[in-house]
Amino acid sequence: MVTDGEPRASERGEHGRTGGSESGAAPLKGKTAGQEQSSRSTGLAVFALMIAVMLAMLDNMIVGTAMPTIVGELGGLEHLSWVVTAYTLTTAASTPLWGKIGDMYGRKGVFLTSILIFLAGSVTSGAAQTMSQLIGFRALQGLGAGGLMVGAMAIMGELVPPRERGKYMGMMAGVMSFAMIGGPLVGGTLTDHLGWRWAFYINIPLGAIALTLVTTLLHLPRHRSQGRIDYAGAALLTVGITAAVLVTSWGGTEYDWSSGTILGLGGLAAASVAGFLLVERRASEPVLPLGVFRSRNFSLVTLIGFLLGFVMFGAMTFLPLYQQSVQGASATNSGLLLLPVLLPMMVVSVVTGRATTRTGRYRAYPIIGSALIPAGLYLLAQMDVGTSRTTSALYMVVLGAGMGFLMQLTMLIAQNSVELKDMGVASSTTTLFRTIGGSFGVALMGTLFADRVQETMTEKAAVAGAPAGPPARCPPSWTPPRWSGCPRPYGRSTSTLSPTARTPSSSSEPPPP
Known part of the structure; x- marks a missing residue:
């Protein structure tokens, strides 16, 4: 929980660490x-x-x-x-x-x-x-x-x-x-x-x-470390990340989630990560210094970054599908119809960034973002075949504004939570968790979407006495209801996705670094 006595950015060491912080590092001196x-x-x-x-x-x-x-x-x-x-x-x-x-x-x-x-x-x-x-x-x-x-x-x-x-x-x-x-x-x-x-x-x-x-x-100042890259840790981390991304990319599409391939890749990812953690504890120059996670701020914003990637990439993937299949938008128009998400995200990110520079305070922003994103997802979950484009646009504005409050704030807090020598590690870790979160978000939402479509098709087929499954041709460009069975299952399925994505509640906002 953020306390009222959060330090201003101007009161911190010039490179970002606060004296007497969790890691005990003294503030860095000198010019940037x-x-x-x-x-x-x-x-x-x-x-x-x-x-x-x-x-x-x-x-x-x-x-x-x-x-x-x-x-x-x-x-x-x-x-x-x-x-x-x-x-x-x-x-x-x-x-x-x-x-x-x-x-x-x-x-x-x-x-x-x-x-x-x-x-x-x-x-x-x-x-x-x-x-x-x-x-x-x-x-x-x-x-x-x-x-x-x-x-x-x-x-x-x-x-x-x-x-x-x-x-x-x-x-x-x-x-x-x-x-x-x-x-x-x-x-x-x-x-x-x-x-x-x-x-x-x-x-x-x-x-x-x-x-x-x-x-x-x-x-930039020229410097060269005398240590050697931790090749064993780098190899294990690469294998683990590769296996995890393949699980999220192939699961439910190329292979069934319970298939030997997916289970094997999942086991490989888990074993590689476990081996990586053991190696990093002994490495003189670890690829990912585990000490950075001693900072509560850093650990929390990496988790928020994962969840933000989950929501952002999932929404960007499936909202156009809803707009094309249910609302009858063309491929080009569906891109334009995402503006209610993207414009607020852009505007809020810029405004909050400038406000942070002007005041040195940003305690309220993660609280607001953590409240708006679940609210936006809940509103999106209410959409169906009868939802107008205006209404869905208003729902998307709420989601986009919430993401704007958190999008770059996670990177800012992560960088201010580590010493200058670990700036690259902080940036890469935050980016990595957001990317992995996006992969998991798209995979999980895709599985839920496909299952819901099949379930709805089966229900309609049972009532009509027709074979289960979608019709032979149901192009997304069709305007509803050229085939009445097409938009309804897509509408129901898309609304199922939103409640699956959640961000930390307002009580879990990161404290200032």
Whole structure:
């Protein structure tokens, strides 16, 4: 529970730790990297970081709208899901490694490397001639994307004093929301007018700008650790994350949840994580220093990040399905109909970030966010085939505002809870838990959705004396009720999903670091 005597950001050590904190670390002294260069060059460097984050976020959103055209040209429909899974898998698995390597060998060089890898993946993905090639190159692209997300956040933490971080974190959240809004529209436009390959080539000029600005304007202290990377821990963590993501990606779709494959992957994930924890206790330079979890603040915001990813990615996946299948929206319009979620999320993130910078206080924000998200999910659970677009938009505003209060605040608290040397670890851990939460959210909601659809179809078939299951053709683009059985099960099924996602109650908000 937050106490009334929370310290202001301006009263803290310049790099984020409060003296006498839970870990007993003394406040760090000296100037931040951002104070050692001009405000103009700092602003341009932050702009470059925002471009990098936008690249990583925008790419996945753009590719989704291009997928039908890609399959039409390259074939390989049975491997379609791997175009997304390969990207997600390498992004999640590499996230902790990028953070640790940046902490040990310098964040600027590691960040530039991730940009180059991402651009190489973009060029080769755009030039792919087969579905197998595209999947492999998407994996390379995801490897770079992991470094973009973690590197940008860690550099921001080193470049900007704690008092200013809220403003810039809010702006970063705004960029991420913009990518979610603009991604499907940009992807559709590029695919229709220039071809699907430009969904990948568009990254090249943006990446070149970020690369140039970071190279010339970002000045960070050079440091190199004398220790060695914990290769055993890195391998175990990679295997564990890979197995966990595959469980969430394949469970209920490629394989039944009770199948040997899924159970085996689940066991492998559990064993790898257990082995990882044992190795990290003895490692001189652990990939994920377990000591950071001694901070109650850090532990709590990583949990909140997991739940936030669960809600956010689940909502972004299944709300368009409801809008297309039940409300009769086209694919393009369903992207626009997500604006009631994304715009409030963007606006609230920016406003709360600036308010945090101005006042140094943010105790109320996690309380409000933790109340609004369950309220929004409850309202979404009331939607059915008779719910108007206006009503559903109002419900989505509540959810989007709640996510805006928490989206970047989790990163801010995580960074302010650790020492500067662990800034990359803090950023990567928060990002990793949000990504894993998103994978679990989509998987669980997908399973519930499919089960509910089948249940409703079976009920209707029993009443009508017809075979169970959906009709041979029930395209999402049909306007209800061209086939009366189509929208109703989808409407009922979508409303089943919302109550499954919950965030911590207002009594579980994180105390200030």
